[in-house]
Amino acid sequence: MSTTTAARTTYEHAEPLFEQLGLTDPGSPEHEALREEIIEICLPLAEHIARKYAGRGEVFEDLLQTARLGVVMAVDRYDVTTGSPFLGFAVPTIMGEVRRHFRDHIWPVHVPRREKELQGKVRAATEELSRRLQRAPTAQELATELDVPVTDIARTLVAANAFQTRSLDTPARDNDGDPGMTVAETFGAEDPHYRLTEDTITVAPLLAQLSSEDQQLLIWRFYDTLSQGEIAERLGVSQMSVSRKLTRLLNNLRAQTADDKRAVAA
Known part of the structure; x- marks a missing residue:
């Protein structure tokens, strides 16, 4: 040329x-x-x-x-x-x-060495499974591929975001991209995620008490984002059966969570 x-x-x-x-x-x-x-x-x-x-x-x-x-x-x-x-x-x-x-x-934020090492394995496994499956792998598929608990995969993915921090004196950007208040000056308002954090802390012990089958059902539906039909196919049952079981599980968790909050308030 x-x-x-x-x-x-x-x-x-x-x-x-x-x-x-x-x-x-x-x-x-x-x-x-x-x-x-x-x-x-x-x-x-x-x-x-x-x-x-x-x-x-x-x-x-x-x-x-x-x-x-x-x-x-x-x-x-x-x-x-x-x-x-x-x-x-x-x-x-x-x-x-x-x-x-x-x-x-x-890695300016401290991340345990095990998470750092597993993060490299997760990245390699993600690339391999993506080629093999022709789609992004789920957390459960990564856990199976690496023979580790799915909770380890979750912690590792969270740790992967710990490589970036900002000084509290760094100017925050407004909607137009112009410098505004510093990061520190934006603190003080109630974080909308606090309620989510509180709910997570409340429900975590309840999830731990579920059977392994119920835990797996929730992981498939809300962590791996499988549809009820896909879950039904894996279990060899009807979609309606999966729907009823999920409804029962969620209603029970909501009821127990409400009871715990009322007990704390009392």
């Missing part, structure tokens, strides 16, 4: 270049030269994504290098014959590499 052609081509419209690449011998100098040319054309995308993650406690040059690695991976993995645009494939690939960099290198 000529330099003039390359100058006219941007990463938003790179598909014709990949079509040409597919027509060359993978071991030929022509193939390697065209591959390098495509990577060079797509490098501005790496900088754009790296800047999106700037200011989060990591050196920009390290983010840029990681994003550029993501570009190379996207170029090498993209299959133009699928008909999907390159940009739609490249962006999540590059962003995934940058997020992985944060998870692997930035």
Whole structure:
């Protein structure tokens, strides 16, 4: 491809270049030269994504290098014959590499070593199961794949979000993206999640008293977000049977929770 052609081509419209690449011998100098040319054309995308993650406690040059690695991976993995645009494939690939960099290198909040180690295994298992199942795996499927309790998977996923913190003096942004009060100055209002936290604390002991079958039913429905029909298929029963059992379980939990709150109030 000529330099003039390359100058006219941007990463938003790179598909014709990949079509040409597919027509060359993978071991030929022509193939390697065209591959390098495509990577060079797509490098501005790496900088754009790296800047999106700037200011989060990591050196920009390290983010840029990681994003550029993501570009190379996207170029090498993209299959133009699928008909999907390159940009739609490249962006999540590059962003995934940058997020992985944060998870692997930035842990300002203390996270137990076991969660850190399991987090890497969960990430690898997620990628493998996604390829195998052609969809994102559920927490239960990850637990089965890694032979660990589903609660460990949940804790690990929560710990994965501990790589980013903000100073209390950091200016918060308003709806227009302009600097406003500091993070500390936004404190004081009642957090709408407090009620959810209280309810969770209340119901946790009640869930622990349920049978393993009832616990599994709730995990399928509310953690793995399976439909009642999908649960019924797994259990070999009717959808109506699953519906009745879920209704009974939830009504019992609501009644016991209400009793506990009244006892505390008294």
